[in-house]
Amino acid sequence: MSKENKVDCGRRRLIVATAAVGGAGAVAALVPFVASMLPSERAKAAGAPVEVDISKLEPGQMMTVEWRGKPVWIINRTKDMLDTLPKLADAVADPKSEKEQQPAYCQNETRSIKPEVLVAVGICTHLGCSPSAKFKHGAEEGMSGDWLGGFLCPCHGSTFDFAGRVYKAKPAPTNLEVPPHMYLSDTRILIGEDKKGA
Numbered sequence: 001m002s003k004e005n006k007v008d009c010g011r012r013r014l015i016v017a018t019a020a021v022g023g024a025g026a027v028a029a030l031v032p033f034v035a036s037m038l039p040s041e042r043a044k045a046a047g048a049p050v051e052v053d054i055s056k057l058e059p060g061q062m063m064t065v066e067w068r069g070k071p072v073w074i075i076n077r078t079k080d081m082l083d084t085l086p087k088l089a090d091a092v093a094d095p096k097s098e099k100e101q102q103p104a105y106c107q108n109e110t111r112s113i114k115p116e117v118l119v120a121v122g123i124c125t126h127l128g129c130s131p132s133a134k135f136k137h138g139a140e141e142g143m144s145g146d147w148l149g150g151f152l153c154p155c156h157g158s159t160f161d162f163a164g165r166v167y168k169a170k171p172a173p174t175n176l177e178v179p180p181h182m183y184l185s186d187t188r189i190l191i192g193e194d195k196k197g198a
Contacts, residue, residue: 049192051184054117062133064122067191071122071130072179074189081135081162082116084148085109092165094175101125102178103194111163111178119191120164121177129155131176151176 050067054074057063062075075081086109089095097107105113112118122130131151151160156171164176182194 047192049190052189052191053187054189055187059116060135065191067179072191073118073120073122073133075118075120075162077110077116077118077162081149082110084150085161085163087148088161088165088167091167092161092175093168093170094165097163097165097175099174101175103180105194106178109163111165111175113181113183117189118163119178119181119189121179123177124153124155124158124172125166125174125176126153126156126158126170126172129153131158131160 047068050065050072052063052065052074054063054076057074057076059076059078060081062073064071064073066072094101095109097111102111110118111120124131131153134147134152135149148161150162151164153159153172158170158172159167160172160176161167164178166172166175179191180194181189181191184190
């Protein structure tokens with residue numbers, strides 16, 4: 001082998017080692033950059049669906065869970081509560097829920113998948129206050145004698161029935177929002193997702 005063709009093994013090892021260290025450095029520098037483009041755990045949690053067990057929710061009771069930083073009410077309505085809904089068709093602003101404040105599968109009189117269970121965002125559609133539940137009739141609840149029950153926003157007096165439909169001539173422009181949701185079983189609801197991907 002001539003002098004010109006002689007391979008310098010030490011030099012070759014140095015070049016390979018330098019390339020390897022440089023490649024590792026490039027990957028190490030890239031990892032934080034790529035990680036910064038991924039959503040944070042807080043952001044993922046804020047938009048993630050919420051699974052709720054309603055097995056202990058008795059008729060006439062309401063529970064509140066958080067989804068996307070908003071209170072979501074789940075109400076197990078009694079027959080008496082449901083019986084008030086047809087009586088209020090002329091009193092509420094959007095009785096057939098024609099404005100898009102709910103998924104299509106909840107665009108019905110009860111604004112729900114199952115008639116007895118209402119899932120609604122507990123934020124008034126006027127200025128974002130949280131209404132109070134007023135489940136008793138009239139004077140029992142400190143309301144007018146013809147009050148059939150529902151929700152009262154303490155900020156500006158908007159009232160909603162047991163389906164979250166706003167009464168006419170109130171500051172709130174629309175019914176309460178019904179979030180996308182689906183039943184995983186008879187007693188488990190997934191809020192924030194449904195089979196249609198809504």
